[in-house]
Amino acid sequence: MSLILCIETGTDVCSVALARGGRLVSLREEAGRDHARKVALFADELFREAGISPRGLDAVAVGRGPGSYTGLRIGTSFAKGLCYALDVPLLAVDSLAAMAVIACDDREAGLFRSAQWESALLCPMIDARRMEVYAEVFDTSLESRSEVAAEVVTSGSFGRFIRPEGEFFVFGSGAAKTVGVLPAEGVRFIDVRPSARGLCRLAQARLDAGQVEDTAYFEPAYLKDFVVTAGRKKLF
The missing domain is CATH 3.30.420 (Nucleotidyltransferase; domain 5)
Incomplete structure (x- = not known):
């Protein structure tokens, strides 16, 4: 059965799940703004907990959005990096x-x-x-x-x-x-929040159907352009 790392970072929740055959194996998630650090930490914890090497992955799935521009960029960049390093396909799931x-x-x-x-x-x-x-x-x-x-x-x-x-x-x-x-x-x-656990079944279905992304050219579904706002602190 396929082993897939699932990543959802498009909101204030950083969520990473490990799935086997479309079923959730383990999950790490936390609300906050430190997604860039947490996504790698959570993935490492899941691998250690399951007693497997990242090289045991068959694919990496990422929530494609819509959502936060910065959050989606972090999850997508991490997923792409793993796919290149491990030579596994990238899967994108609608958040x-x-x-x-x-x-x-x-x-x-x-x-x-x-x-x-x-x-x-x-x-x-x-x-x-x-x-x-x-x-x-x-x-x-x-x-x-x-x-x-x-x-x-x-x-x-x-x-x-x-x-x-x-x-x-x-x-x-x-x-x-x-x-x-x-x-x-x-x-x-009802109390349902964004979570990587929702990606597990859909990611497996996409892998089975051969619906993989071009890792080099994949972009998340932002829906809106990134807006730069002026900082409140005065530098001078």
Whole structure:
């Protein structure tokens, strides 16, 4: 069975997982801003814990975004470096789809309940600037029902998906922006956060299908250009 290192650094959570055959073996993750140091540290800890050498990897998977420009660059650069050093393929997994996988797994594990799961919709959100979120809508079979977009949250957002009698599950690092803005009826908030554990199954499927990236030319899905802001400290 394939051994894949999965990396998700597109939000304030630095998350690294080791998967075998699409199943989670072990996980390290922590919120903060020190992704550049933590991603390598976490990977080393996972290898030591599993008693394997990095050369035992069959592939490296990275969350392709959308998300933080800096965070995505860190995860992608680390993943590319490993792929070059180990001569293994690079896999890219949509970060929003990975969160939808986590929601499905958590529901199966009984971490939350749904009265109408077959007709429910899942809306993972990643925090963007101001009142914006990166979002995509999925059904519970993980089929996408909308385009990935940077959405300015208003009371009318996702109106074609929210039904008073239905279940529209909202979660992720951007979900807090919608509290009190989206209609109360039909919308449910659940505690699902970006994590490399959501990449495991999707990464294995991509490897099995031969859907690997060109390591040299792969770029994450930023959705927005990087914005440079002036520092608050005066140098002179």
